[in-house]
Each structure stands twice: as structure tokens, then as C-alpha cells.
Amino acid sequence: MINRVLKYRVLICLLLTLSCRSAEAKDAERIVSLGPINTENVYLLGAGDRLVGNTRYCVRPAAARLKEKIGSVMQVSVEKIISLQPDLVLATALTRPEQVRQLQRLGFKVVRFKQPASFAEICSQFVELGTLLGREEEALRIVNQAREEVKAVQRKIAHLPRQKVFLQVGSRSLFGSVSSSFTHDFIVLGGGINIIEDQKSGTTNREKIIGQNPEVIIIAIMGSETGIAAEEKKSWQRIGVIKAVQEKRVHVLDPDLVCSPSPVTFVQALRTIAALIHPEIAMEVNQ
Secondary structure, three states, rough: HHHHHHHHHHHHHHHHHHHHHHHHOEEEEEEEEEEHHHHHHHHHOOOOOHHHHEEOOOOHHHHHHHEEEEEEEOOOOOHHHOOOOOOOOEOOOOOHHHHHHHHHHOOOOOEEOOOOEEEHHHHHHHHHHHHHOOHHHHHHHHHHHHHHHHHHHHHOOOOOEEEEEEEEEOOOOOOOOOOOOOOHHHHHOOOOEOOOOOOOOOEEEEEEEHHOOOOOOEOOOOOHOOOOHHHHHHHHHHOOOHHHHHHOOEEEEHHHHHOOOHHHHHHHHHHHHHHHHHHHHHHHHHO
């Protein structure tokens, strides 16, 4: 009991010191990221050297893997975050609200970024982060470049007939991209028709997908590294009545690229997906 009381007294003193320091600081110099998108965006803005901690799911770029780990996306160690003495904590939609409140009560500056619902929101959040880090000009440059590259992809597929697409982002239960997710933009901007875009939730079943008869199935689910995505592909390939299966157009993509995009990686994923939807212009789209 005495040790516990002593521990919290030390923490309180530490937090008072940090609060004074952060009030004087203009830009965040010690950043903890609680999600892959935030981590990748910090590096993209050239502020990776300021990142002192992130989650074990933060693997892009490679340097992010070497940072101190504070837990998972959904369960972080508040004690570990305190020990890293950050002046800015970048939370996500999956960060537990009670942990956000706890950090804020302790005097930490926490900025929470929700899961973006579109490419436009990816860009606006990136600019917001750039402003927080004193890199607004660089953020705007990157966003404007990404927007131009998205327009270039659209020009190349504008004359082509749209293909029916199912983008699978979860397997237990079967879960696909819907219009309330930024992943929907990969399909639409890439020249496809999202066969479940009208659903409020991405939860679906194989019977419904079979009934929609997609021409392309794209699998990008977290856990692909353990073989889950490969097993899902085999499951689809056993359903020979689907056009995508008949034409060998069931594809597995890197979930880190598709599910956690920065403005730059969104463009990379869009080019890849557009080429899968319209293989006849694959070379043009990826130039």
C-alpha cells in the first residue's frame, strides 16, 4: 500500500512538471501515437524523430517498429505513456474513452482523430496534424499532390465500364467496405461499384455476396500475416458461381496499405485497386 501511494505521488509531481513544460512549448517535441494512421502521418510530416512511443501495430514505416511500445490500438498502458513524458498524445477512434479522460485529467494534451470516412477526411485530418506539429505548409503540399494523383487515376478510368466489387476487410464475421468508410472511396474512385454500399454496417454474409455476383473480390483484412486472408481467398475460390472466381479475380492486398492510409498511401492503394478493377489499364494507372 505504501509503495502504491509513493508511486502516485511521484507521478503527480512528474505530471505537474510536464504540464508546465508543455504550456511553454510551441510545437510538440515528444509525441506518443496510439494508432498506425497517426504514426505514419507523423513520419510523413518529417517529425518521426519526435515520436517517443506507439502501438505494436505501428509498423509503417520500418522505423516505427523500433519505437517504445505502449500496448495495442484498443488497450494502452497509461503508466507506460506517463513514463515517456509526452507533450502530445495522438489518440484514435479505437482508443478507450476512459483512458483518454484519464490522460487528460493527469494534464496530458490528447488529440483524438476519428476513423476517416473518406479520402477528403484523410486529407483534412492530415492537415490538422500538420498544424499541431508546426508543419502545416508541408501537410498542404502533400495533400495537394495526393489530390492531383487521385484525379489522374480517375481520368484514366473515366471511359471504362464500372465493375462490381466486394472489398472484404474482416472475416469473423464477414465484413466489407460500406459508404461510411474511407475504403469505399478506393472502389468508387478506382472505377468500381461497391455491391454493399447501401448497408449501414459492413457485416454481411456469403449468400448475399453470391447473390450480388461481384466481378472483383479484394481481401484486405488485419491478420493477413497469419494466413487468414489466404484462407479467405481459398474459401471464395470454392464458390464457382461467382464471376470473380470464374475469371480468377480474387485478390489479397496488404491490410497495412489499405486499412491505415496516409494521403500518400491512399494514392498507392488506389492505384493498386484501380489496376485490379481495370487490369486493361494497369500499366497506365501505376505510372
